[in-house]
Amino acid sequence: xxxxxxxxxxxxxxxxxxxxxxxxxxxxxxxxxxxxxxxxxxxxxxxxxxxxxxxxxxxxxxxxxxxxxxxxxxxxxxxxxxxxxxxxxxxxxxxxxxxxxxx
Amino acid sequence: xxxxxxxxxxxxxxxxxxxxxxxxxxxxxxxxxxxxxxxxxxxxxxxxxxxxxxxxxxxxxxxxxxxxxxxxxxxxxxxxxxxxxxxxxxxxxxxxxxxxxxx
Numbered sequence: 001x002x003x004x005x006x007x008x009x010x011x012x013x014x015x016x017x018x019x020x021x022x023x024x025x026x027x028x029x030x031x032x033x034x035x036x037x038x039x040x041x042x043x044x045x046x047x048x049x050x051x052x053x054x055x056x057x058x059x060x061x062x063x064x065x066x067x068x069x070x071x072x073x074x075x076x077x078x079x080x081x082x083x084x085x086x087x088x089x090x091x092x093x094x095x096x097x098x099x100x101x102x103x
Numbered sequence: 104x105x106x107x108x109x110x111x112x113x114x115x116x117x118x119x120x121x122x123x124x125x126x127x128x129x130x131x132x133x134x135x136x137x138x139x140x141x142x143x144x145x146x147x148x149x150x151x152x153x154x155x156x157x158x159x160x161x162x163x164x165x166x167x168x169x170x171x172x173x174x175x176x177x178x179x180x181x182x183x184x185x186x187x188x189x190x191x192x193x194x195x196x197x198x199x200x201x202x203x204x205x206x
Binding site: 009010011012013014015017018019020022023024027062083086087089090091092093094095096097098099100101102 | 112113114115116117118120121122123125126127130165186189190192193194195196197198199200201202203204205
């Protein structure tokens with residue numbers, strides 16, 4: 001009927017970044033690498049359990065990297081991969097839409 | 104710490120359009136008004152029950168309009184409101200990202 005051959009990619013992208021908190025996590029990491037504790041201070045309503053889950057999912061998807069600095073004490077930071085940084089235009093457009101339409 | 108005063112709008116936009124099938128439904132309706140049956144033929148994996156639910160949610164959110172044509176037999180079509188059509192740039196950017204990064 002119509003050309004929807006790109007559906008599977010589109011749909012799986014939506015499933016990935018459409019999960020609760022995921023968009024917000026990506027947006028926070030677009031501002032630079034963060035430690036787990038920093039993220040819980042910025043995204044105040046998310047539980048540590050859920051934040052851990054989401055970060056693992058994003059790591060598996062190749063969107064977030066977990067970097068361990070061998071200092072004393074060990075420092076662990078989360079940052080976006082190139083794949084993750086490439087989501088900026090998507091989030092920008094969504095922000096524009098939300099500013100215009102969401103009350 | 105950082106300027107995240109737009110979080111609530113952004114987050115609620117994500118919650119709304121991030122639900123399974125919702126992005127795809129909006130994308131299909133961007134191509135023009137559709138009857139329920141048309142949509143089930145294009146989005147082949149969605150059940151009628153879930154499609155009905157999603158359309159109701161989108162109607163409540165003011166993104167989709169349900170238009171009843173008083174013909175015999177009655178014709179019912181779903182189309183996007185201005186708010187819904189404004190999602191085009193978001194979906195376009197997401198498509199670009201998916202084409203580049205989703206295998």
